[in-house]
Amino acid sequence: MLPLLHLLSSVALLVWGTHIVRTGIMRVFGADLRRILGKSVSRKSSAFLSGVGVTALVQSSNATALLVISFVSQGLISLTPAMVIMLGADVGTALMARILTFDLSWLSPLLILIGVATFLSQKKNRTGQIGRVGIGLGLILLALQLIVASAEPITHADAVKAIFTSLSGDVVLALLVGALFAMVSYSSLAAVLLTATLSATGLVPLYISLSIVIGSNIGSGLLAMMSSRGQNEISRQVVLGSLLFKLIGCVVVLPWVKPIAQWIGEYGFNAAEVVIYFHVFYNLIRCLVMLPFVGPMAKFCNRLIPISPSAEQQIAPRYLDKSALETPSLAIANAVRETLRMGDVLELMLQRFRDVLNGNKEQKREISRLEEEVDMLHSSIKLYLAQLQQSELSEEDSRRWAEIIDTAFNLQQSSTIIHRMTSELVKKSIDNRRSFSNEGFKELLSLLERLQANLNLGMSVFVSADIDNAKRLRRAKHRFRLINQRFAYAHVERLHEQNMQSLDTSNLHVSLLGDMKRLNSLFCAVAYHALEGVAESRKEQMSLENEKNT
Numbered sequence: 427m428l429p430l431l432h433l434l435s436s437v438a439l440l441v442w443g444t445h446i447v448r449t450g451i452m453r454v455f456g457a458d459l460r461r462i463l464g465k466s467v468s469r470k471s472s473a474f475l476s477g478v479g480v481t482a483l484v485q486s487s488n489a490t491a492l493l494v495i496s497f498v499s500q501g502l503i504s505l506t507p508a509m510v511i512m513l514g515a516d517v518g519t520a521l522m523a524r525i526l527t528f529d530l531s532w533l534s535p536l537l538i539l540i541g542v543a544t545f546l547s548q549k550k551n552r553t554g555q556i557g558r559v560g561i562g563l564g565l566i567l568l569a570l571q572l573i574v575a576s577a578e579p580i581t582h583a584d585a586v587k588a589i590f591t592s593l594s595g596d597v598v599l600a601l602l603v604g605a606l607f608a609m610v611s612y613s614s615l616a617a618v619l620l621t622a623t624l625s626a627t628g629l630v631p632l633y634i635s636l637s638i639v640i641g642s643n644i645g646s647g648l649l650a651m652m653s654s655r656g657q658n659e660i661s662r663q664v665v666l667g668s669l670l671f672k673l674i675g676c677v678v679v680l681p682w683v684k685p686i687a688q689w690i691g692e693y694g695f696n697a698a699e700v701v702i703y704f705h706v707f708y709n710l711i712r713c714l715v716m717l718p719f720v721g722p723m724a725k726f727c728n729r730l731i732p733i734s735p736s737a738e739q740q741i742a743p744r745y746l747d748k749s750a751l752e753t754p755s756l757a758i759a760n761a762v763r764e765t766l767r768m769g770d771v772l773e774l775m776l777q778r779f780r781d782v783l784n785g786n787k788e789q790k791r792e793i794s795r796l797e798e799e800v801d802m803l804h805s806s807i808k809l810y811l812a813q814l815q816q817s818e819l820s821e822e823d824s825r826r827w828a829e830i831i832d833t834a835f836n837l838q839q840s841s842t843i844i845h846r847m848t849s850e851l852v853k854k855s856i857d858n859r860r861s862f863s864n865e866g867f868k869e870l871l872s873l874l875e876r877l878q879a880n881l882n883l884g885m886s887v888f889v890s891a892d893i894d895n896a897k898r899l900r901r902a903k904h905r906f907r908l909i910n911q912r913f914a915y916a917h918v919e920r921l922h923e924q925n926m927q928s929l930d931t932s933n934l935h936v937s938l939l940g941d942m943k944r945l946n947s948l949f950c951a952v953a954y955h956a957l958e959g960v961a962e963s964r965k966e967q968m969s970l971e972n973e974k975n976t
Contacts, residue, residue: 429579436572437616443565444615449752450558470717473507477514482522490515491650491668495661505663505724512668513713513720516643520709523615524702531571537564551820573616574623597637597680600630604641609649617642618705626698633687635697639705640676640683647672663727670723675712743806751813754823758814761807761830762889768803768837769885771796775844776878779851783870787852793845800841807834829955833888836948843948847941854934863920863927866935869913873942876906877949884949887956896956903950910943 481490491512498508537560544557608617618639625635647669651662679686690700716723745763750756775796778789811827819827855861862870880902887895917935920928928935 429576432576433573433620436569436576437620439565439572440569440616443562443569446562446565447559448562450555450562470507470510470720473510474514474517474713474717477511478518478521479514480511481515481518490518491653491665495664498660498664505660505667505728506720508664509667509671509720509724510717512664513671513716516668516672516709517713519614519646520706523618524706526566526570526615531567534564534567534571537561537567539564570619573619597633597683600634600637601641601644601676601680604638605645605648606641607638608642608645614642614646617645618701622698622701625701626696628697631687632691632697632700633684635701636683636687636704637680639701640680640708643672643709644669644676659731663724663731666731667720667723667727670727671712671716674716675708679708679712743803743810746806746810748810748813751810754814754819757810758823758826758830761811762826764803764807764810765830765834765837766885766889768800768807768834769881769888771800771803772837772840772844773878773881775800775841776874776881779844779848780871780874782848782851782856783867783874785856787856790848790852793848797841797845800838804834804838807831829888829952832955833952836951840945840948843941843945847938850934850937855931860930860934861927862931862935863925865920866917866928866931869916870935870938870942873906873910873913873939876902876909877942877945880906880946880949884952888952891956893956896953899950899953900957903946903953906946907943910939910946914939 477490494503494508494511494515498505503511541557541560541562541564545554545561546557548554548557604617604621607620608614621635621638621642624630625632630638647665650665651669653665690704743764744767745760747757747760750760775793778793778796781789782793807830811831814827816824816827861867880899883895883899883902886892887899914936917928917932917939921932
């Protein structure tokens with residue numbers, strides 16, 4: 427029982443080391459990897475090689491699959507090149523299996539020692555994340571040694587011998603065992619390595635070992651298929667295509683696996699080395715042969731999992747890619763894009779409010795729908811950013827995180843204000859057939875135009891953090907307040923002159939002036955985030971805080 431526990435814990439350590447390497451690489455080079463994948467879709471050869479390279483870095487074809495799925499779901503990569511990248515990922519993970527099984531026992535303690543020292547001393551910056559990668563690689567190498575050591579006594583157990591003896595002659599059962607082990611260990615590498623160890627002891631015939639290796643590839647495909655649950659249709663098409671390619675390779679090669687094993691056995695090669703190299707060449711040849719057929723496979727998967735028109739029209743976040751959460755800088759960039767989308771919806775609400783101000787009360791329903799969309803986007807952004815661990819954010823990312831939260835909240839509050847303004851305008855003016863005076867109507871339109879301009883400038887400052895534009899926005903805020911105050915005085919003057927239209931709509935007019943003033947403050951708040959970043963003195967910082975609160 428104890429040797430089995432050692433084996434399982436070694437496999438768990440291998441999976442954990444792979445996770446650490448993937449996380450570290452994504453945090454340091456995540457943006458570069460995505461750019462490589464995004465630019466490699468023009469030709470099959472470049473897409474294939476990018477899949478190999480990215481998988482070699484992140485140590486996991488499943489991690490590459492998540493990257494590809496995120497691009498496909500956002501419409502940045504079409505289905506055909508995505509399948510090419512997945513074929514390259516299969517080759518990449520097989521090559522890394524060969525590299526990691528060389529005798530690198532001296533390297534493991536060195537990587538762990540240097541990695542821990544680097545990560546603990548510089549956790550917040552890029553160097554610390556490279557230290558994380560070193561820790562993960564050291565753990566992978568250590569886990570591989572432990573798997574070999576813990577598997578050796580297990581192979582001598584009578585029960586284990588009986589189990590693997592029963593596999594002799596049944597390649598289909600061996601295939602299923604390989605798939606099951608790859609799924610349980612969450613790593614085809616662990617399945618291949620254990621198979622190589624068993625094959626070296628002579629416990630199982632070589633052709634059974636090769637069948638288990640083929641099964642481990644199918645197991646990794648099933649894992650990717652399971653991880654795609656909850657994704658959209660085109661994302662599931664990608665992993666389905668990858669799984670079908672693996673099944674086709676299995677159907678073609680499995681009937682010939684016994685003759686292949688007999689042919690290789692004539693040369694007297696080491697059985698463990700044969701298993702490792704078979705894993706590499708099987709995936710390389712299979713993927714190269716399948717390359718010309720990715721187009722037909724994409725069409726076939728599109729028929730099996732059709733994209734429903736309703737799914738394309740459904741209101742949902744477009745840029746909050748969950749696979750980017752392992753790379754905080756990418757996740758924050760995605761949240762920025764989604765917040766900009768909130769700004770676009772809010773600008774549309776202002777345009778619809780202008781129509782209502784001109785007497786078109788039918789736009790009230792559209793404004794209600796747009797408010798619901800803003801609420802949905804705000805909740806999605808908030809929950810998305812909540813998944814980022816604050817302790818692992820750099821100072822710059824932490825500041826940007828807070829700015830996104832603040833800006834998204836301000837935009838959500840603005841949508842609520844616009845919806846309330848619309849309801850009051852329809853109820854107190856249009857339904858009661860009361861109209862503003864000509865002067866009052868022009869003043870409201872003027873303020874509305876300034877609000878739209880300040881919103882657009884605010885979104886520009888939010889993206890670029892440009893100091894000059896931030897100062898322009900701050901001046902625009904003060905100018906709006908002065909104009910708003912002047913229009914309020916003008917309204918009181920019209921009341922003094924007994925203007926009947928102004929008397930009838932006075933409460934509504936004053937309420938709209940106050941709401942527009944609050945909207946302006948919410949739109950312009952982003953300027954203070956940019957200016958706070960360059961404030962040179964405590965006195966200036968306090969002054970900015972006071973301005974922001976007014």
